[in-house]
Amino acid sequence: MIEPLLEAVDVAKDLGSGAARVAALKGVTLTLNGGELTLLMGPSGSGKTTLLSILGCMLTPTDGTVRICGRSTAGLGPEEMAQLRRLHVGFVFQSFHLFPTLSATDNVRLALDVRGDPARAARAKSKEALARVGLADKAKALPRVLSGGEQQRVAIARAIVGSPSVILADEPTAALDGENGRAIMKILAEIASEPARAVLIVTHDPRLLPFADRIVHIEDGRITGEERGGASSP
Amino acid sequence: MEGNQVGNMPLVFTLALRNLFHDRLRFIATVIGIVFSIVLVMVQMGLYLGFGRMVTTMIDHASADLWIMPKGTKCFEDPSLLNMRERYRVLATSGVAEAIPLVIGFADWRMASGEMTPVFIIGSDLRSGGLEPWNVVEGRIESLAGAKNVAVDQSYFDRLGVSGIGSAAEIRQQPVRVAAVTSGIRSFTTTPFVFVDLNRARSYTGVPSAKASYLLVRLSANTDRDRERRELLSNIPDVEVLTPSEFRERSRRFWLFGTGAGAALFAGALLGVIVGTVIVAQTLYASTKEHLNEFATLRAIGSSKRYIHKVIVCQALLSAVIGFSIAALIGDVIVRLTETTALPILITPALLAGLFLLTIVMCVGSSIAAIVQVTRIDPAMAFTR
Numbered sequence: 031m032i033e034p035l036l037e038a039v040d041v042a043k044d045l046g047s048g049a050a051r052v053a054a055l056k057g058v059t060l061t062l063n064g065g066e067l068t069l070l071m072g073p074s075g076s077g078k079t080t081l082l083s084i085l086g087c088m089l090t091p092t093d094g095t096v097r098i099c100g101r102s103t104a105g106l107g108p109e110e111m112a113q114l115r116r117l118h119v120g121f122v123f124q125s126f127h128l129f130p131t132l133s134a135t136d137n138v139r140l141a142l143d144v145r146g147d148p149a150r151a152a153r154a155k156s157k158e159a160l161a162r163v164g165l166a167d168k169a170k171a172l173p174r175v176l177s178g179g180e181q182q183r184v185a186i187a188r189a190i191v192g193s194p195s196v197i198l199a200d201e202p203t204a205a206l207d208g209e210n211g212r213a214i215m216k217i218l219a220e221i222a223s224e225p226a227r228a229v230l231i232v233t234h235d236p237r238l239l240p241f242a243d244r245i246v247h248i249e250d251g252r253i254t255g256e257e258r259g260g261a262s263s264p
Numbered sequence: 265m266e267g268n269q270v271g272n273m274p275l276v277f278t279l280a281l282r283n284l285f286h287d288r289l290r291f292i293a294t295v296i297g298i299v300f301s302i303v304l305v306m307v308q309m310g311l312y313l314g315f316g317r318m319v320t321t322m323i324d325h326a327s328a329d330l331w332i333m334p335k336g337t338k339c340f341e342d343p344s345l346l347n348m349r350e351r352y353r354v355l356a357t358s359g360v361a362e363a364i365p366l367v368i369g370f371a372d373w374r375m376a377s378g379e380m381t382p383v384f385i386i387g388s389d390l391r392s393g394g395l396e397p398w399n400v401v402e403g404r405i406e407s408l409a410g411a412k413n414v415a416v417d418q419s420y421f422d423r424l425g426v427s428g429i430g431s432a433a434e435i436r437q438q439p440v441r442v443a444a445v446t447s448g449i450r451s452f453t454t455t456p457f458v459f460v461d462l463n464r465a466r467s468y469t470g471v472p473s474a475k476a477s478y479l480l481v482r483l484s485a486n487t488d489r490d491r492e493r494r495e496l497l498s499n500i501p502d503v504e505v506l507t508p509s510e511f512r513e514r515s516r517r518f519w520l521f522g523t524g525a526g527a528a529l530f531a532g533a534l535l536g537v538i539v540g541t542v543i544v545a546q547t548l549y550a551s552t553k554e555h556l557n558e559f560a561t562l563r564a565i566g567s568s569k570r571y572i573h574k575v576i577v578c579q580a581l582l583s584a585v586i587g588f589s590i591a592a593l594i595g596d597v598i599v600r601l602t603e604t605t606a607l608p609i610l611i612t613p614a615l616l617a618g619l620f621l622l623t624i625v626m627c628v629g630s631s632i633a634a635i636v637q638v639t640r641i642d643p644a645m646a647f648t649r
Contacts, residue, residue: 088647115566
C-alpha cells in the first residue's frame with residue numbers, strides 16, 4: 031500500500047478562548063495521495079482555511095494527528111514546523127503574495143533562499159520553474175507589470191521550485207478571469223499528475239470541478255462527503 | 265518594466281535594499297536621522313578631543329622629563345607657586361641635569377589705543393629652552409632676551425591691537441614690543457598667550473623672584489625616571505612630581521570634568537545617540553509594519569525567524585553605512601572649518617572607528633522593536649490577507 035503524502039486523522043481545532051471559543055474543525059480525517067488533485071469545497075466559515083493552515087503546518091491541531099511525508103507534526107515548535115513547510119509544502123495564495131520589489135526570478139528564488147540553497151543554483155532552478163509555467167520571457171519582470179494570471183503563475187513557480195511533495199492552494203483562481211483561471215488550473219493539474227506530488231485546492235468555484243481527481247466537501251468543521259472528480263473519469 | 269538584476273547578491277540583502285528604497289521619503293528621513301545623530305555625537309566628541317588637546321598644548325610643547333609643582337596643582341593654568349629654594353634641592357639630586365623655572369600668570373595688556381585686554385604670560389629661561397614659543401613665523405626666539413620684547417600669536421593681533429613685529433603696547437604699565445610672531449598657538453580660554461623672558465614674566469605677573477610656578481626637570485642620560493621621581497619626592501616636601509603624561513591627564517581631567525565641560529559634551533553626545541536611535545527605530549518599525557504581509561508570506565513559505573531577522577538587521581546595517589558615510593563627509597568639512605578657531609574639532613581615526621561602531625550598534629539596536637514585531641507574525645496570515 032502506498033503511504034499518503036499527507037494524512038490528517040481526527041483533527042480538531044478550537045479557535046479563540048473562553049466564551050469566544052469556537053470549534054473550527056471537529057474530527058477531520060483526510061489523506062492526500064501522490065498524483066492526485068483534490069478540491070476542498072465548502073461554504074464560508076466551514077473550516078477550509080483552518081484545515082489548510084493545519085495541513086500546511088502553520089497551525090497545530092487541538093486534537094488529532096497530522097503526518098506529512100511520514101513525519102508527525104505533534105509536539106513540533108514553530109521553527110520545526112517552518113522547516114517542514116520549506117521542505118515539503120508549496121503554497122499558492124489567492125492574492126498571490128508576491129514581493130513587489132523583487133523580479134519574477136527573485137520571487138521564485140525566495141523559496142530556495144529560505145532553505146539556504148546556493149544563489150547560482152537557485153537562480154537556475156527558478157528560471158526553470160518559470161519556464162515550466164510559461165513565463166521564461168518574464169524572468170526579470172516586476173510583479174506590477176505582470177497580469178493577474180502571470181502573477182499567479184509566478185506564485186505557482188515559487189510553490190513548485192523546491193520540489194515539495196504537497197502543494198496547497200487557497201482559491202488560486204478567485205482573483206482571475208475565466209481564461210486565466212483555466213490556464214492556472216491546467217498548470218496545477220499537470221503538477222498533480224506527477225506521482226510524487228499531491229495538490230489540494232480550496233475553492234468555491236464549480237468551474238474547477240473538471241480538473242479534480244477528488245472532491246472533498248467540508249461544512250461546519252466536518253468532512254461531509256467525498257467524490258471522484260471529472261479528471262478521474264475514464 | 266524589469267527588476268534590476270543584482271547579480272548573485274544574497275537575496276536577504278536584495279530584499280533589505282529594496283525594502284529600504286521602496287519608500288524613498290522614509291528612507292531619506294531615516295538617513296537624515298542617522299546623519300543628524302552621528303554629526304551631533306561627532307561634533308561633541310570632536311570638541312571633547314579638541315578641548316583635551318588644547319588644555320595640554322603648553323605641557324605638550326614643554327621640554328621636560330618631570331614637572332615639579334606645588335601640591336594640589338590642578339592644571340597648567342593653576343596660580344599656585346613654588347619656593348625657588350626647592351630648585352637647589354632638585355639640582356642637588358643625583359640624576360637631575362637641569363631644573364628650569366617657569367612662571368605663568370594673568371596680566372593686563374594695554375594697547376596703543378589705551379584699550380585693555382587680559383593676557384596669559386608664559387615666561388621661562390630662554391637660554392635653557394624649557395617652554396619657548398613654537399611655530400615662529402616672524403622674528404626670532406632669541407630676540408625675546410632683549411628688554412621689552414615679547415612673542416604673540418598672529419591670530420590675536422586684533423585682540424592685542426598690534427599689527428606685527430615692532431608693534432608696541434604695555435603690560436602692567438611697562439612698555440613692550442612685539443619681537444616674534446607665532447602661528448596657531450591659541451588658548452581655549454581665548455585669552456592670548458604672551459611669551460616673555462623669565463624675569464620679565466615675574467615683573468608682569470607679580471610673581472616674586474623667590475617663587476616660580478613650575479620647575480621643569482631634565483634628567484641626565486640613562487637615568488631611571490621613576491627612581492628619580494621617588495628620590496625627588498623624598499627630598500622635597502610639599503611638592504608634586506609628575507611626568508608630562510600624568511600632568512596632561514590631570515589638566516585634562518580638571519578642565520573636562522572638574523568644570524563640567526566634559527559632562528556637557530558627553531550629555532550632548534548621549535542626546536545625539538538617543539535621537540538617532542529613536543528615529544531609526546521608528547522608521548524601521550514603520551517599514552516592517554508596512555511589509556508585514558511580505559514577512560508573513562516568507563514565514564508561510566518556510567523561512568526561519570532568523571532569516572527574517574537577517575532582512576531587518578540588514579536594512580539597519582545599510583541605513584547605518586549610508587548614514588555614517590554622509591556624516592563622515594560632513595565631519596570632514598566641520599574639521600576643516602574649525603581648524604583655525606580657538607577650539608578646533610578634532611576627529612581622530614579612533615574616534616571615526618568608534619563612531620562607525622556606534623552607528624552600527626545604534627541602528628541594529630533600533631531594529632529590536634521591528635524584530636519583536638515580526639517574531640509574533642502568524643504565517644497563516646498569508647491565507648487571510
